[in-house]
Amino acid sequence: MLEVRNVSAGYGSFRALFDVSLEVRAGEAVGVIGPNGAGKTTLLRVISKIIAPTSGSVVMEGQDLSRVPAHRVVEMGIAHVPEHRRLFPRLTVEENLRMGAFHPEARRRHAERLDFVYELFPRMKERRLQMAGTMSGGEQQMCAIGRGLMSGPKLLLLDEPSAGLAPVIVQQVFSLVRRIRAEGYTVLIVEQNIQQVLQVVDRAYLLEVGTIKQSGPSAELLASPEIRRAYLGL
Amino acid sequence: MNTRILGGIGIAALAVVPLLGLGNYHLHILITVLIWGFVYTSWSIMGRFGMVSLGHGAFLGVGAYVATMLWNTMGLSPWVGIPVAMLVSMAMALLVGYPCFRFRIVGHYFALVTLALGEVVRLTIVGLRDQTGGSLGMTVTGVPEGTSLLALQFGDRSTFFYVALLVWLGGLVIWRLVDRSMLRYALEASSEDEDAAASVGVNVTRAKLMILMISAAMTTLGGALYAQYQMYINPETVSGIAISLQIVFAVIAGGLFTQLGPTVGAVFTLLLAETLRVTFGHDIHGLDGTIYGLLLVLFIIYMPKGITGSIMAGLTRRRRPTPAAAPAE
Numbered sequence: 001m002l003e004v005r006n007v008s009a010g011y012g013s014f015r016a017l018f019d020v021s022l023e024v025r026a027g028e029a030v031g032v033i034g035p036n037g038a039g040k041t042t043l044l045r046v047i048s049k050i051i052a053p054t055s056g057s058v059v060m061e062g063q064d065l066s067r068v069p070a071h072r073v074v075e076m077g078i079a080h081v082p083e084h085r086r087l088f089p090r091l092t093v094e095e096n097l098r099m100g101a102f103h104p105e106a107r108r109r110h111a112e113r114l115d116f117v118y119e120l121f122p123r124m125k126e127r128r129l130q131m132a133g134t135m136s137g138g139e140q141q142m143c144a145i146g147r148g149l150m151s152g153p154k155l156l157l158l159d160e161p162s163a164g165l166a167p168v169i170v171q172q173v174f175s176l177v178r179r180i181r182a183e184g185y186t187v188l189i190v191e192q193n194i195q196q197v198l199q200v201v202d203r204a205y206l207l208e209v210g211t212i213k214q215s216g217p218s219a220e221l222l223a224s225p226e227i228r229r230a231y232l233g234l
Numbered sequence: 235m236n237t238r239i240l241g242g243i244g245i246a247a248l249a250v251v252p253l254l255g256l257g258n259y260h261l262h263i264l265i266t267v268l269i270w271g272f273v274y275t276s277w278s279i280m281g282r283f284g285m286v287s288l289g290h291g292a293f294l295g296v297g298a299y300v301a302t303m304l305w306n307t308m309g310l311s312p313w314v315g316i317p318v319a320m321l322v323s324m325a326m327a328l329l330v331g332y333p334c335f336r337f338r339i340v341g342h343y344f345a346l347v348t349l350a351l352g353e354v355v356r357l358t359i360v361g362l363r364d365q366t367g368g369s370l371g372m373t374v375t376g377v378p379e380g381t382s383l384l385a386l387q388f389g390d391r392s393t394f395f396y397v398a399l400l401v402w403l404g405g406l407v408i409w410r411l412v413d414r415s416m417l418r419y420a421l422e423a424s425s426e427d428e429d430a431a432a433s434v435g436v437n438v439t440r441a442k443l444m445i446l447m448i449s450a451a452m453t454t455l456g457g458a459l460y461a462q463y464q465m466y467i468n469p470e471t472v473s474g475i476a477i478s479l480q481i482v483f484a485v486i487a488g489g490l491f492t493q494l495g496p497t498v499g500a501v502f503t504l505l506l507a508e509t510l511r512v513t514f515g516h517d518i519h520g521l522d523g524t525i526y527g528l529l530l531v532l533f534i535i536y537m538p539k540g541i542t543g544s545i546m547a548g549l550t551r552r553r554r555p556t557p558a559a560a561p562a563e
Binding site: 048050069070071072073074075079080082086087088089090091095098099100102103106107147151 | 416422430431432433436
């Protein structure tokens with residue numbers, strides 16, 4: 001479904017990604033794991049065209065995204081749930097969700113999508129008229145994921161959904177991710193919380209200082225001695 | 235529903251005002267409030283989304299001068315001249331807005347660009363002395379009979395009152411239409427986080443250009459209407475920095491986020507200016523500017539939602555005595 005081919009990218013003269021390639025097949029949940037500053041967020045930003053790669057390409061369902069502007073990426077079926085949620089804090093929960101179905105195609109099916117999201121997150125329905133910025137971190141994360149789902153995406157990009165949340169909430173967020181998978185969404189998830197994420201995804205890539213160091217099925221990575229030593233403290 | 239009935243009563247009340255036999259002075263004040271209320275509404279349509287323009291005098295100037303010059307030199311009716319002026323303004327907005335929005339010139343930097351735009355237009359008017367009369371200003375050539383629909387000139391103030399009333403109402407309607415459109419959501423999202431807005435599918439550049447062009451076109455109409463009413467225009471009174479800043483002040487004072495806020499701002503600033511003029515005359519030069527500046531600071535600190543915003547917040551508080559007690563179902 002999604003192919004990232006030899007992508008390099010950076011900010012100004014700083015390079016964050018070096019020749020990164022990865023693939024996500026339809027129906028899969030794939031993780032990109034690695035420490036702070038490894039370039040995980042940059043990778044997602046390249047995929048959703050918020051920044052342009054210096055070389056390499058991103059291909060979604062056979063179509064090269066290099067000439068697609070950021071606001072058209074959603075129409076291609078990619079929904080990006082950005083790091084730190086990036087809700088519109090002064091809009092209500094429902095308005096935030098509505099924004100997720102902004103493009104005309106999604107707007108037509110807006111009511112139906114909204115029901116789906118409310119069914120998935122009953123909490124959001126209770127809070128629908130509350131300003132998004134006034135909710136707790138976990139609720140905001142739900143709202144951000146809900147906003148992503150509103151466009152009816154084929155591929156959901158999740159950037160550090162556990163960041164800044166209490167351990168109990170982190171558990172909830174990951175079980176949500178599991179449910180979303182069960183609904184048939186293809187998910188690419190970027191996480192520092194390696195132990196948790198490897199229990200949700202099928203495969204993962206280990207990204208370190210901008211290059212892919214290791215990849216494979218989750219079980220294999222969980223068993224890998226380097227990962228156990230460096231990241232799991234075992 | 236309730237507000238609709240109230241609105242209807244309000245409009246009906248306004249419509250009979252000229253029949254009350256008010257003197258010319260009071261009618262003049264009302265017309266001025268309507269014209270500026272419309273201009274301020276035009277500004278706030280864009281300003282409420284964090285796009286603060288300090289140069290809307292540019293569009294006022296284009297409206298006043300283009301329409302008047304076409305009429306004075308070529309005898310072209312304002313009915314044609316005003317649309318032409320609006321097109322000129324929209325082209326100008328596009329020319330300045332596109333690079334700004336494309337390269338994310340926002341906040342203070344956008345305000346500075348617009349400030350420069352206002353000055354460019356003012357200096358252009360001054361510089362084209364032979365065509366515009368320069369700093370001395372320009373008189374709209376009057377029709378001999380005093381009143382002509384074709385020339386948009388009305389010897390009788392009450393007729394002009396109705397023209398201004400219609401235009402002002404049109405401004406409120408556009409405000410409401412924008413308020414209920416997806417464009418509003420797009421712009422609110424963009425004003426909070428451009429990246430996030432783009433990644434949910436908002437074409438940020440286009441949304442901002444659209445609102446800038448709507449605002450510019452409306453302001454241009456306001457400028458032309460002002461010229462038709464005053465029959466005399468001057469670069470300082472339509473495009474000066476003082477005018478551009480007064481627009482911002484009035485809207486902040488009246489209320490940036492409510493439909494009637496800008497109009498209340500117009501009433502407030504006009505009453506203030508008239509009181510100062512009547513009390514002090516022209517003895518103390520620059521007094522009104524000083525007081526405006528002082529009040530602006532006070533408003534921003536103590537009443538950031540403006541007069542209307544504060545009144546509405548007060549009303550909701552009274553209706554719901556304990557806001558904290560609202561349970562989450």
